Every structure is written in structure tokens, then in C-alpha cells.
Amino acid sequence: MPATPRPGVRTVTDAKALSAMANPFRSRMMDALKVDGPSTASALATRTGQAVGSASHHLKVLHEAGLVEEAPELAKDRRERWWRLVDPGTRWSRADFADDTAAVTAAYAAEALTVQRQFERTRDWNANAASAPEWDAVSFATQNWMHLSPDELQQVADEMVDVLMRWSRREVPDDGVEREPVFVFARGFPAQP
Numbered sequence: 001m002p003a004t005p006r007p008g009v010r011t012v013t014d015a016k017a018l019s020a021m022a023n024p025f026r027s028r029m030m031d032a033l034k035v036d037g038p039s040t041a042s043a044l045a046t047r048t049g050q051a052v053g054s055a056s057h058h059l060k061v062l063h064e065a066g067l068v069e070e071a072p073e074l075a076k077d078r079r080e081r082w083w084r085l086v087d088p089g090t091r092w093s094r095a096d097f098a099d100d101t102a103a104v105t106a107a108y109a110a111e112a113l114t115v116q117r118q119f120e121r122t123r124d125w126n127a128n129a130a131s132a133p134e135w136d137a138v139s140f141a142t143q144n145w146m147h148l149s150p151d152e153l154q155q156v157a158d159e160m161v162d163v164l165m166r167w168s169r170r171e172v173p174d175d176g177v178e179r180e181p182v183f184v185f186a187r188g189f190p191a192q193p
Contacts, residue, residue: 006165009089010067013096018106020065021090022113025050026058030067030085035181038071038084059083088168118185135180142186145193153188160186 005011012018020026028048033039036047045055062068067086074082092110097103122141129136148156164184172179 006089006161008087008169009091009165010087011096012090012092014065015097015100015103015106017065017067017090018092018103018110020061020067022106022109023058023061024113024117025054026062027113027117029055029058029062033068033083033085034088038074038082040080040082044083089165121183156188 012021021030025048029044032044032047039047041056041059042052044050044059045052048055050058059068063070063083067090068083069086071082071084092107094104094107094111097107125139129139146156
């Protein structure tokens with residue numbers, strides 16, 4: 001059972017895009033564009049700890065892979081270049097690339113980077129949670145063991161993604177409450193205790 005298509009979520013079907021996303025700086029730049037919105041190479045360089053030339057190079061690679069596009073309407077003059085994500089979300093399945101060894105390798109690399117970044121974010125939060133007690137009290141982790149078929153796991157995934165998409169796309173109230181970017185992730189796969 002394939003994943004449910006969702007507006008704003010690109011299904012990656014080529015090795016070039018997977019390879020582009022498998023770079024840590026490019027992955028961080030895409031995250032910054034998702035959290036902060038459109039940006040310049042200079043601002044992205046500052047946000048991700050790179051030199052401006054390096055950020056420009058990575059933006060070019062992301063652009064060539066169809067993951068980012070220019071946002072010329074935001075520029076104040078002809079020298080200023082703004083960039084935005086083409087789609088706010090991406091997904092891929094290694095099964096879609098079974099006939100393309102390079103694409104399968106790129107898919108594994110992109111997935112490995114994603115897992116590494118999830119681990120690093122979790123580790124960093126755990127190391128610093130005491131400095132933000134109001135967030136420490138509400139942060140969560142969950143894990144469950146279930147007996148599922150592949151179709152049932154797809155249903156669980158679709159329901160979880162629907163909840164996360166609903167919250168990420170909601171209109172943020174202008175009620176004076178301070179809100180921070182919050183990272184939520186979940187995984188589901190066959191395993192043994």
C-alpha cells in the first residue's frame with residue numbers, strides 16, 4: 001500500500017534530489033527554509049554556520065535538484081537573491097529505486113543523515129532540557145510495540161502524518177503567546193525486542 005499523496009509533500013523519485021538532500025549542510029538549509037521561510041544565501045550561511053560562498057554553492061545544488069527555487073519578489077534590488085523551498089515536505093521510498101543502484105545508495109545516505117540528525121537533536125535537547133523547564137515539562141517521547149501487517153503500518157503512518165501536517169499547517173494565532181520551533185519525529189518499522 002503506497003503512502004497517501006499529500007499537497008505540499010514532494011515524492012522524490014530521482015537520485016539527484018536524494019543526493020542533494022544527503023549532505024548535512026544542504027539538509028540544514030532546507031530545515032532553516034522550512035522553519036524560517038524564504039531566505040538569502042547570506043542569512044542561511046549565518047543560520048547554518050557556513051561561509052556565504054559555501055551556502056551559495058549548496059543552494060545551487062538544491063536548485064538544480066528541484067528542491068529550492070528563487071523568490072525574486074522578495075529581493076530589494078537586483079543583487080539580492082532570495083530562496084524558498086519548492087515543497088515544504090519531501091518523502092521517498094527505497095522501493096521506488098530498486099532498478100537504480102545509485103538512487104538506492106543515495107536513498108540510504110539521505111535516510112542515514114536523517115536518522116543521525118534526529119539522534120543529534122534528541123541528544124542536544126536531553127543535554128539542555130533543564131535550561132527550559134516550561135518545555136521540559138511538556139516534551140515527550142513515545143514508543144509502542146504493535147502487531148501489524150504492512151497495510152496496517154501504512155494506516156498508522158498516514159494517521160500520524162495527518163496529525164503532524166494539521167498542526168504544522170495551521171494558522172498560528174496572533175495571541176501574544178511566544179512559540180518556538182518544535183521538532184517532532186516518529187518512526188515505525190518491524191523489529192524484535
